Amino acid sequence: MTLVDTVRRFNRSYTQRIGALEESFLGTGRPLGASRLLFEVGPDGAAVRDLRERLDLDSGYLTRLLSRLADDGLVEVRPDPADGRRRLVTLTPDGQAAYRELNERSDSKARGLLEPLTERQRARLDEALGTADLLIRAATVHLRVVDPVTDAARTALGEYYAELDRRFPSGFVPEPRDDGAAALRAPSGAFVVAASDGAPVACGGVRRLDDSTGEIKRMWVAPDWRGAGLGARLLRRLEDEARRLGYARAVLGTNSVLTEALAMYGRVGYREIGPYLVDSPYDEVFFEKSLI
Amino acid sequence: MTLVDTVRRFNRSYTQRIGALEESFLGTGRPLGASRLLFEVGPDGAAVRDLRERLDLDSGYLTRLLSRLADDGLVEVRPDPADGRRRLVTLTPDGQAAYRELNERSDSKARGLLEPLTERQRARLDEALGTADLLIRAATVHLRVVDPVTDAARTALGEYYAELDRRFPSGFVPEPRDDGAAALRAPSGAFVVAASDGAPVACGGVRRLDDSTGEIKRMWVAPDWRGAGLGARLLRRLEDEARRLGYARAVLGTNSVLTEALAMYGRVGYREIGPYLVDSPYDEVFFEKSLI
């Protein structure tokens, strides 16, 4: 049995049993679409725009769904003070109650399903689902080249810097004369962000070191995404970008504290070299790889 | 994060990504319902009755779906020769082709999804999904008391005997003077079958040994269902039945070849005892447990 068979077999048994979890949104007297929407609005509210994107709905259809929920007194729709074209949706107290009820139904259905399992089996299931979840998410992560000043890039870089600050014994302060933005974009550089469910989970960039050499900079993978091969995938993508920009060789420098990264560079074919032109005081270990 | 959370989290990410596998039944120019039906008919055909039950459809609705597929030349519906009220559905050659296409779409979608994973990750995913599949199926196995002459019971017993015959060095022949049927039913006995997706996956019975003692007989778990705690669950159910029938003690005899079973009896609280009244030449090891 191949993996594809396993996946399909699992899919069948899963959707028949647990998949019904989400259908338990039914039986609340509301059509499934309305319940899903209510759930997606959530206790913190959401912008109509985002709902449309997340649920992939037609704008007219969404408007109608929302106005039905509003008629039922479950949500409130009002203009976004920051941008008069947009509208924000929040749950009313009744809506909050309905939201909680959806969650409880879903929970109790899940509990009932797991009830026949022993403690040991539950632990095994927990681990298996956790692993499968991570890998499936990892497989569907979307890598794309973005400008380093976009929101996605800024968020990712922010988390990267914050982590360096936590992990370096002396903390980390981004170089003030940081030419990051300009160097990590065309025509001599690129910046790649990996996103899952809209949130950035990894990033990295290439910039010009000399005419034939691109330098990989600011590679970061979110902590709970490590061990899923995302780093290697991102690195290969950056090498592709570097090749496209005309570089024949990739180099990078890193800090010896970042042990996972060091091991990964080795696996992907990087070879340790002496220090090249350096501008970051944090780089201690250096690698290169031919792109030809 | 509790297991329920893991399940729900997994459910969300899974249905969004892989769940779409089944939706790939769309895009074949046929509505989802019709494709699902075509898939459920399958290459071997099916009875309309069973389709209605498996897909949980209204009879009128199903009739209409089927006649649409028949109009498109994909299926053929004709009376069941064995029962004039029923009708049987089979795929026409065109229907077979459409069926194969559905499968290919689903496969290639699954492959595309897994493509970014490395070999090692795929192996991990394969194992994780396999484990989760087994446990989820095990959790949703349905145990019920049936008469030992019903089809389900006969099938299960048949597989049990066949396995003993394979595993015992000298083979196994059911005792000819087998009073099985009569002894494993009320008022002094019971027979329990565990079924998953309609197929029996485990069985076992209790019969009277003396007024206060019930004997557990013919416990069997299908080979690919072992390690999922099904045996222990079945045994506990049989003890419940024995208690209900008024027994204060359960005993059982087994063969020392069946090592998994021996270990399981110990885990569930059975204690080895000397041979009690024996009528099976295959029983070598004996256990008892108080039911009070």
Place this chain on the structure above:
DNA sequence: TCATATCTCTGACTTTAGTCAGAGACTTCC
């Protein structure tokens, strides 16, 4: 053999889900 039950089918619905074209209010960018 007659009442009762089972199985499929038909007709007449309703609800849910979704699409499309454009109007109107507002922002943004030159």
Place this chain on the structure above:
DNA sequence: GGAAGTCTCTGACTAAAGTCAGAGATATGA
């Protein structure tokens, strides 16, 4: 300040999915 773009909403649709009440044919068990 005006053109171009964004966001939401309305109206007018269509298709899919599902429900309900019976009719008619056949089987089953007393």
